[in-house]
Amino acid sequence: xxxxxxxxxxxxxxxxxxxxxxxxxxxxxxxxxxxxxxxxxxxxxxxxxxxxxxxxxxxxxxxxxxxxxxxxxxxxxxxxxxxxxxxxxxxxxxxxxxxxxxxxxxxxxxxxxxxxxxxxxxxxxxxxxxxxxxxxxxxxxxxxxxxxxxxxxxxxxxxxxxxxxxxxxxxxxxxxxxxxxxxxxxxxxxxxxxxxxxxxxxxxxxxxxxxxxxxxxxxxxxxxxxxxxxxxxxxxxxxxxxxxxxxxx
Amino acid sequence: xxxxxxxxxxxxxxxxxxxxxxxxxxxxxxxxxxxxxxxxxxxxxxxxxxxxxxxxxxxxxxxxxxxxxxxxxxxxxxxxxxxxxxxxxxxxxxxxxxxxxxxxxxxxxxxxxxxxxxxxxxxxxxxxxxxxxxxxxxxxxxxxxxxxxxxxxxxxxxxxxxxxxxxxxxxxxxxxxxxxxxxxxxxxxxxxxxxxxxxxxxxxxxxxxxxxxxxxxxxxxxxxxxxxxxxxxxxxxxxxxxxxxxxxxxxxxxxxxxxxxxxxxxxxxxxxxxxxxxxxxxxxxxxxxxxxxxxxxxxxxxxxxxxxxxxxxxxxxxxxxxxxxxxxxxxxxxxxxxxxxxxxxxxxxxxxxxxxxxxxxxxxxxxxxxxxxxxxxxxxxxxxxxxxxxxxxxxxxxxxxxxxxxxxxxxxxxxxx
Numbered sequence: 001x002x003x004x005x006x007x008x009x010x011x012x013x014x015x016x017x018x019x020x021x022x023x024x025x026x027x028x029x030x031x032x033x034x035x036x037x038x039x040x041x042x043x044x045x046x047x048x049x050x051x052x053x054x055x056x057x058x059x060x061x062x063x064x065x066x067x068x069x070x071x072x073x074x075x076x077x078x079x080x081x082x083x084x085x086x087x088x089x090x091x092x093x094x095x096x097x098x099x100x101x102x103x104x105x106x107x108x109x110x111x112x113x114x115x116x117x118x119x120x121x122x123x124x125x126x127x128x129x130x131x132x133x134x135x136x137x138x139x140x141x142x143x144x145x146x147x148x149x150x151x152x153x154x155x156x157x158x159x160x161x162x163x164x165x166x167x168x169x170x171x172x173x174x175x176x177x178x179x180x181x182x183x184x185x186x187x188x189x190x191x192x193x194x195x196x197x198x199x200x201x202x203x204x205x206x207x208x209x210x211x212x213x214x215x216x217x218x219x220x221x222x223x224x225x226x227x228x229x230x231x232x233x234x235x236x237x238x239x240x241x242x243x244x245x246x247x248x249x
Numbered sequence: 250x251x252x253x254x255x256x257x258x259x260x261x262x263x264x265x266x267x268x269x270x271x272x273x274x275x276x277x278x279x280x281x282x283x284x285x286x287x288x289x290x291x292x293x294x295x296x297x298x299x300x301x302x303x304x305x306x307x308x309x310x311x312x313x314x315x316x317x318x319x320x321x322x323x324x325x326x327x328x329x330x331x332x333x334x335x336x337x338x339x340x341x342x343x344x345x346x347x348x349x350x351x352x353x354x355x356x357x358x359x360x361x362x363x364x365x366x367x368x369x370x371x372x373x374x375x376x377x378x379x380x381x382x383x384x385x386x387x388x389x390x391x392x393x394x395x396x397x398x399x400x401x402x403x404x405x406x407x408x409x410x411x412x413x414x415x416x417x418x419x420x421x422x423x424x425x426x427x428x429x430x431x432x433x434x435x436x437x438x439x440x441x442x443x444x445x446x447x448x449x450x451x452x453x454x455x456x457x458x459x460x461x462x463x464x465x466x467x468x469x470x471x472x473x474x475x476x477x478x479x480x481x482x483x484x485x486x487x488x489x490x491x492x493x494x495x496x497x498x499x500x501x502x503x504x505x506x507x508x509x510x511x512x513x514x515x516x517x518x519x520x521x522x523x524x525x526x527x528x529x530x531x532x533x534x535x536x537x538x539x540x541x542x543x544x545x546x547x548x549x550x551x552x553x554x555x556x557x558x559x560x561x562x563x564x565x566x567x568x569x570x571x572x573x574x575x576x577x578x579x580x581x582x583x584x585x586x587x588x589x590x591x592x593x594x595x596x597x598x599x600x601x602x603x604x605x606x607x608x609x610x611x612x613x614x615x616x617x618x619x620x621x622x623x624x625x626x627x628x629x630x631x632x633x634x635x636x637x638x639x640x641x642x643x644x645x646x647x648x649x650x651x652x653x654x655x656x657x658x659x660x661x662x663x664x665x666x
Contacts, residue, residue: 082533093551094561107568108549109540119543127536 054174075100258314344402349375456512
């Protein structure tokens with residue numbers, strides 16, 4: 001191979017440097033916004049440090065772990081700020097407390113009528129008093145979800161929405177979609193007489209663009225504390241599956 | 250002549266202002282020395298000291314408190330008379346003689362100094378009064394001057410009459426009518442401006458506000474609101490009030506309004522300088538009022554209660570912007586209370602007597618309840634039943650029951666051991 005003359009090497013290096021600088025100018029700047037960690041390290045890393053301000057949808061079927069993630073986020077936020085839950089009648093405070101939510105800082109907004117939900121949500125977000133607002137699925141149009149997503153982004157709040165199906169969101173909305181899927185049950189014992197449900201494993205797949213990772217992350221939600229004595233554990237096992245599945249679903 | 254009244258009883262803190270108001274009937278000059286202690290200037294008041302003491306007792310009789318009185322030209326002497334010799338009247342010039350047998354602790358001297366006096370052989374007020382003024386000051390400092398003057402019965406300090414709490418209110422009556430929301434809010438804004446100005450002039454801030462509306466059809470409506478933080482700012486008051494009024498419907502035009510500031514406090518509040526991201530209390534109060542106006546019911550807060558192994562107990566209560574509780578909050582372990590065993594039984598309908606929706610009697614013939622707690626929102630998770638309202642009740646014979654409310658009927662569902 002012929003040796004490359006020095007001026008040409010310099011020109012090539014300068015060209016590469018220029019190319020790099022031009023590419024850097026168009027690359028989105030690293031986000032400086034405040035993120036809310038869910039305290040699930042794998043998930044936090046995958047979504048860039050935590051839940052962002054704006055709309056975060058948790059999509060999936062019943063018992064797919066959506067509630068477990070939502071409650072973790074509520075618990076983390078309630079340690080430093082107020083959080084709100086729009087309650088359509090199914091709020092079960094013991095499950096929230098068990099997940100670590102500080103009930104003193106949880107505003108439970110009773111919304112009996114569907115028509116009032118959007119107005120209550122709008123009022124809550126505009127007031128800027130809550131770091132996280134949690135709402136269950138509603139058959140709203142993408143335009144309404146888009147409006148709330150922008151509002152939440154502007155006010156620095158995280159709007160956590162539990163959806164049964166995928167959100168048809170227009171491009172450009174500040175939406176982080178997390179698709180949850182139940183994978184397996186965790187049993188103690190041998191699964192026969194005397195065996196009990198200990199927890200369930202599920203996977204979360206971030207669907208937003210420009211995330212560090214889009215591969216599904218496997219998580220496991222346990223129902224029982226391992227330190228519980230055997231007698232209590234067996235008692236919990238009798239009641240825990242029904243209650244916890246309901247609370248987390 | 251001064252009269253010292255010392256009052257002892259329960260809930261003095263809450264009722265003390267009302268008691269001072271009652272004492273105004275005895276003398277126009279009343280000094281509020283401390284909660285439970287007041288001085289009355291009786292110069293020029295008709296009657297004798299014994300009659301004045303009787304008047305004071307009569308004025309405070311409705312409060313059901315113990316009253317002790319003492320009269321003297323000297324305030325300290327009157328206080329000692331009230332404290333140690335109820336009803337005693339110390340004639341002018343005999344103060345020192347009256348005070349001399351009392352112990353030094355009556356002079357409000359700290360215990361360590363009293364020990365020092367005791368080492369010097371001084372145990373009574375009279376012995377202190379006999380000491381030379383100069384050396385006493387040199388040895389015990391400037392504070393000893395006050396002790397010596399008091400011990401000699403020569404502390405002639407003027408009374409500091411208490412300030413009267415005048416109501417801060419504004420009203421608009423007979424000045425037209427408001428038929429639209431804009432007109433109503435405009436008039437309210439005007440009245441709140443007056444309230445705000447009055448608060449600012451008097452150096453006060455309002456912890457709440459009461460608005461009375463008088464309608465064209467002779468109906469009246471009163472709304473009371475309390476703020477997260479006492480304020481004199483017109484805008485802050487207006488925001489909360491407007492949020493609360495969002496759900497109000499008036500059947501007729503509003504022809505009059507009266508606004509009154511409640512829970513007046515000294516102005517001034519702590520401000521957060523370096524915590525811009527923290528929620529402002531007033532914002533939270535406005536949001537809560539707005540949501541209540543929108544939904545027709547208050548925003549709630551859940552609270553857990555200790556329960557048996559097989560059930561969870563929780564209740565909902567109104568969410569109040571109580572920051573002191575919130576900022577210091579951390580879920581503490583529930584206190585370990587001894588709980589009697591509950592035996593669930595087949596549901597049986599029972600007759601329950603109610604007062605304001607709360608059970609007060611049970612059975613036929615009715616047995617009056619000693620105590621009742623609830624309602625508990627309980628959920629039978631094993632049988633997938635919806636949540637229901639239950640009460641624990643205690644009867645006079647010591648039995649405890651669990652009763653259940655479903656629609657309009659009541660059922661007995663558990664017995665406590």
